[in-house]
Amino acid sequence: MSEDPALGDLLDVLSDEYARDILAATSIKPMSAQQLVDECEMSKPTVYRRVERLQMHGLLEEQTKIRTSNNHYSVYTATLSEVSITLDTGTFEAAVTRTATESFPGEGESDTADRFTKMWEDL
Numbered sequence: 001m002s003e004d005p006a007l008g009d010l011l012d013v014l015s016d017e018y019a020r021d022i023l024a025a026t027s028i029k030p031m032s033a034q035q036l037v038d039e040c041e042m043s044k045p046t047v048y049r050r051v052e053r054l055q056m057h058g059l060l061e062e063q064t065k066i067r068t069s070n071n072h073y074s075v076y077t078a079t080l081s082e083v084s085i086t087l088d089t090g091t092f093e094a095a096v097t098r099t100a101t102e103s104f105p106g107e108g109e110s111d112t113a114d115r116f117t118k119m120w121e122d123l
Contacts, residue, residue: 007094010083013057018042019050023059023078027099030063030075051076058098 013019021040025031031039036047054060059080064072082097 007085007092009057010094010096013053013059014083016050016053018046019054022047022050022054022076023080026060026076027078027080030065030077032065032073032075036076058096 018040021042022036025036025039033044033047033051036042036051037044040047042050051060051062055062059078061077061079062074063077065075066072079098080096081099084095084097086093086095
């Protein structure tokens with residue numbers, strides 16, 4: 001989602017303590033759903049509901065982490081850096097600043113393609 005969410009929607013999402021806990025945890029490092037369950041002390045269904053909602057508002061990004069055993073799983077990273085709310089001539093406006101997201105070693109489809117290309121070049 002590239003445009004900023006409506007102020008009411010944004011405040012509604014950020015008023016949720018669980019959503020804030022997920023954003024705080026994933027702002028430090030990418031985390032899987034199970035890691036969020038453990039770190040934030042909430043149930044897995046609660047994590048998945050909040051993750052989905054945060055993704056809908058463009059505040060959380062999902063990446064696929066690839067293991068050599070072909071067991072792939074998702075990790076989540078907060079994209080929210082800053083929220084500012086202004087009041088100008090009787091109108092509230094919200095602006096969201098997002099962090100530049102990056103791929104982490106061993107994660108995401110582009111990393112897999114890059115590793116395969118490098119392996120092929122090294123042959």
